[in-house]
Amino acid sequence: MLSSWRAGLEVPRLLLPLLLLAAWEAGSGQIHYSVPEEAKHGTFVGRIAQDLGLELEELMPRLFRVVSKGPGDPLEVNLQNGILFVNSRIDREELCGQSAVCSIHLEVIMVRPLQVFHVEVEVKDINDNSPVFPESKKRISIAESRPPETRFPLDGASDADIGVNSALTYRLNPNDFFALDTQNDREQTSLLSLVLRKSLDREEIQEHSLLLTASDGGKPELTGTVQLLITVLDVNDNAPEFDQSIYKVRVPENAFNGTLIIKLNATDPDDGTNGDIVYSFRRPVSPAVAYAFIINPNNGEIRTKGHLDFEEKKLYEIPVEAIDKGNIPMAGHCTVWVEVLDVNDNAPGVTITSLSLPVREDAQPSTVIALISVSDRDSGANGQVICSLTPHTPFKLVSTFKNYYSLVLDNALDRESLSTYALVVTARDRGSPSLSATASVSVEVADVNDNAPTFAQLEYTVFVKENNPPGYHIFTVSARDADAQENALVSYSLVERRVGERALSSYVSVHAESGKVYALHPLDHEELELLQFQVSARDAGFPPLVSNVTLQVFVLDENDNAPALLRPGAGGAVSELVSRSVGAGHLVAKVRAVDADSGYNAWLSYELQPAAGNARSLFRVGLYTGEVSTTRALDEADAPQQRLLVLVKDHGEPPLAATATVLVSLVESDQALKTSLRASAGAASRESALVDVNVYLIIAICTVSSLLVLTLLLYTALRCSAPPTEGACGPGKPTLVCSSAVGSWSYSQQRRQRVCSGEGPPKTDLMAFSPSLAPCLGSAEGTGQREEDSEHLKEPRQPNPDWRYSASLRAGMHSSVHLEEAGILRAGPGGPDQQWPTVSSATPEPEAGEVSPPVGAGVNSNSWTFKYGPGNPKQSGPEPKKQTQVSFLLRRKGEASQPCQ
Template identity: 80%
Template sequence: MEFSWGSGQESRRLLLWLLLSVWEAGSGHYSVLEEAKHGTFVGRIAQDLGLELAELVPRLFRVASKGRGNLLEVNLQNGILFVNSRIDREELCGQSAECSIHLEVIVDRPLQVFHVEVEVKDINDNPPVFPATQKNLFIAESRPLDSRFPLEGASDADIGENALLTYRLSPSEYFSLEKPSDDERVKGLGLILRKSLDREETPEIFLVLTVTDGGKPELTGTVQLLITVLDANDNAPVFDRKLYEVKLPENVTNGTLVIKLNASDLDEGLNGDIIYSFSSDISPSVKSKFHIDPVTGQIMVKGCIDFEESKSYEIIVEGIDKGQLPLSGHCRVIVEVEDNNDNVPDLEFKSLSLPIREDAPLGTVIALISVSDRDSGANGQVNCTLTSHVPFKLVSTFKNYYSLVLDSALDRESVSAYELVVTARDGGSPSLWATASVSVEVADVNDNAPAFPQPEYTVFVKENNPPGCHIFTVSARDADTQENARVSYSLVERRVGERALSSYVSVHAESGKVYALQPLDHEELELLQFQVSARDAGMPPLGSNVTLQVFVLDENDNAPALLVPQVGGAEGAVSVVLLRSVGAGHVVAKVRAVDADSGYNAWLSYELQPVAGGPRSPFRVGLYTGEISTTRALDEADAPLQRLLVLVKDHGEPTLTTTATVLVSLVENGQSPKASSRALAGAAGPEGALVDVNVYLIIAICSVSSLLVLTLLLHTVLRCSAPPTEGACGPGKPRLVCSSAVGSWSYSQQRRQRVCSGEGPPKTDLMAFSPSLPDSRDREDQPQTTGESFAKVRL
């Protein structure tokens, strides 16, 4: 809209006032004149709010105005608030004395909300306007002096001084202008008859009514008054009161009686009959809401009465008689609309900062909520509440604005999302309420390490497993989500003997499957203990360990081994010389064997194999001791050379065995019981074998006697000439196996015990012994351990 600025001096004063009114005292409050041009400076909003210019764009600086469009805008380069489009105060606020544009200044990262009010100041851009450009008045010539004829005043869309109206009537000898008093409801604008009318002299009178507002520059409006002088109808209708005031609740039904008017006329007949009607100058809104009965004067409702649409109505009613020259009377009816609580509060979520991290600090703003109610008074006062037992609260920030903030610590692993319901309830009776819901998702942070169901696992694996076989699966659970819960597994490396742990086992990084990389040997490694680490993919990563104890179970993969190896393997033989005079139960020899396995796989038993087609042997072997003993007294019928085959077997599945061959030479009592150093398996027959044994025995006796004499002499010399020497195992001295270690079962438990055989080369000796006294007791399970004599027989 364009308007004249008046004189140069007035223009300068107005411009100075415009510049001074842009900023008012108090942060967050500005003012601007309506109709200001595009780009007009309003204020340095970024600077006043304490924001740096460089952070406006990164922090998504924006300005929002509810229902106001884009009247104002901010230059993100310099932070200046300027006029973006035409601002019409009358369009925004109508006749309201206060008119402001409420701005919400929102910045993110972190979320901040500022409330700014820009007051729109009125300028005189609307001239006063009459309801019509011409008004026709019919006045009887008989009307007395000082009679008053009401006129509809002009209206000005501006406010304040700009709407202060002054009326001026063109010069007339008949009429003067009665201006509105301070109480417009009692006495308004009107014409006062100052000189008696004479229709024959002046049938029509033309007047111009001019109205001027108080703005600078001032604006004016006019209406032409055409007064027609009527012939005499001496008395005009008169209402009981000039002003009627009525209170009417909103939302009443059509046909509701508002008021019944009453006017009287002193004339008689048709001149005294009154017809009621609305003034021709009445507003269209009154015509659409109310109806008057022309006969009874009753005003009734015919449209929707809404307090939020209009709080009051002014109705001008005419009473016109039916005289030949009709006269009229006037009154004013002011209808005050009373508010009912008929509007539900309105909720709206503004800026939302979701999801919220579970480690967010208390007081973090999550959302901005705007509430409003079109009702007035207590009916329009809104109070907001939040769902109970949630870690959030509502904080009233500015007028009808609430902030949804974090009130207590969050834990995504306990609750991953909250369904919040905000209830807005007004103060009416009964009160009305509305709800709005929002889902608040809690974002995960890496605050939980992977956890194993138990700190330690025991795993059993059979030895000789195939390389790469799966032996166990570890599994850790992470209470976090996504990357923070993606678990990878690895070995905690250490040394196992001389080798690295990773040469024995490996773990799959994703599945947690543990594999044996090579066959495991129970005899080499019974227990493999190690740790597996589980680590998530969070930042920073968290981890935990679990211990695995892998027990290698034994399999029967080792055959029994004789404690003293046989020369020539199973085909070799051990010779033992036995006197024929021994009785039953005499221990001849003892076969000892060990098994590298353990448990039942190392539990050994001994059996004496019968000779095919031969006589029953006079010997037997202890089932678990390996002792060979006589079952009866020997006689001449027994062959001089007895060949005994001892089968040694374990209790594994399948059973593994080995054999030992023992040759027993029977000699008479007069012969020397010396052991032969040769195998007797090659004798041609019993008699030849006996002759060879005698010859060998004589040679052996001589050799042993000579050796004994030399040994005694040497021992005497050494004891007299040299200091005593220490040593458990001397060279040339055979290490005897103690017969008190009874039974192969106990001995097999000492799987890694080595037999000390001296420093010289190993000798294939089998230790055979016989007790000094005959004993007929059964030695199968409990052999004699005292009074034993030993003989060393070399193969």
């Protein structure tokens, strides 16, 4: 039983391989596809699932896969549609080489259940390989003696493709010497031959370059090339040849030993030793040639060997031969003629004969300066001499005869530019090399008085303080003369003219030699602010030359004038009546003063000095206005007679002062009323007359403005067309000022000055301002405002910073605007009083405006600006106007100003 059981186990074990083999044979099949090589990725190969009878739905469940026996996976199956496609690059030459048939074997396996299919994909060849020669360049050496029809075997090309794609044909680029023989057998490349058609000549063409091209039978056709470099080997079939059969050379007799005479050049078209040449003198060699010359056998250079002497032998004939080194040497011949030249061994000689030195700088061109003669002992070209001159200007050489020259003046001279000329005369012969000799001559230029003295500036501005000591040195003028000796000696003098009523020489003098300008007596700024004159500089030449320079001497102001009171009362005091019923801030009196100085020296301030009684506590004075007003209401206890001392002081260094006395009488109200009525009646009559005057003044101002514009236009036209004339100074008209509701015009009777120029008629400066109406003093509200401003009056206000102008401007311009008489004016009958700044006061109150610079007698400026603000809103009177600023300056353009009395 055991054996039968074992036998039962043996049967399945033997049947299993048989069953598997049966299943394998039942599932196997052979499918054939074809694909061209180098097909792109995704190229369709075949519907493998359909061709194998498989359903697309069972590919993935049965684990369908394709296995390639070759390297990589060139083909792949898309499990979605069962299409076999190209997966990677397929190169037939890489897979199968030169095999005629190339296939890829695939195994298609279905795992569940196991089933195997065999697929064969044939790879079709395409013409993707060009023919390739073993070498890109092939060198062949052929002797030029080889006869025609000689054959030279060549290596053919190879093509990795198969069939028609590898069928090669050959062609050779057209030429006269070689042809290609393929024996009509395209497959046997070993039979490819190069055939010589024509005899070669190395001296004509040393190397032939041919291009052999192989083409396959594919579509498109591919080609490969090889360059054939055929070198022609030389045979000694040419003799050396010289460039010339006869050479002629020249050599100077003083040539050094070893001097190169000539380098011969013979050429042999042969190559190698057949073209190597040896030079030598042809035998027999003459003793003279052997003594004087030697030849280099390698390069053909002939050099001097001994001393050459033109007097012994002038010409040498040298026969030369050139032999190559071939097996059968060949020779070439030539003759060298050597001519010995005479040497230029004598330099020219130069002789200069001076005629007229030095030369005046005003000498005319073509003036003869010197005679020059040259000589040379050589002959021929060595004895021909030419002369040259350096520098070329302002002289030149003129040939007068053979080897004779004249040195003449070519251009005008200027001693101030160059006083001495160092000339060099060069004589040079025409020899080769040329020899030369030089001679120097120094030409001095004599001075002529042709330059006037010149000043560094056309005009000088000098500032001198007034009250200088007599003989004070104020300036030094200096002129330079470019001439020499006495023509450069300069003396100085004044150009005399009148300054007002006096001569210029009464003011200043100038030292004739040093040019120092002195003030002869103390200068007074109040008398003369600008002194303009000319200083003349004259040289000592003949005729003498003169030039002038203008000096503007500005006299600077010093504080040498004390303030002067205007219209003091009897006994030097001012008397005023004041009612005891007036309140605080009532205007009692006004102290007015002028100062003849300028600037800060004329800026006045007022102070109330201590006096008997309580006058100082009862009254006060405006610091810059001079207005005396009450500080409180009067009562019966106040003394009926009050004596006030007002100190008027300028701002100079040191300050000067004057004292004004104001006598104030305190009266009862009825007595003050009678006095006021009398004053009002007189004022009414004056105001009526003033209104009539205002109308005419307005008409006159308009007329004058029109005339002024017309005058300026005419003056400008005359100024451009006519030369300037010296002007005169004289007393000017006073500037008339009238008062109106919107402004004020005033005139100055105290001091009338004009600004004048030394080059034109006198002129005046006109200025106008248009302030708003000032508040009335004496009202209740005005009194309160005065008390509020009393603290501001205790400290003097500094001048407006715009007023700090330079001394040159202060001395150059003098304003003609003076407001001394404009203290209190009325606009008309019944109109309010208007407060205007006067020559001696400038109100410090902010509501009254400001003046820049501060108005004072004699204040100088080149421009004025008056600013008036609105009145105090608390005070009664007309409506205040807007702040107004009006500035006028009328002055002739481009002229220096000078004040004249």
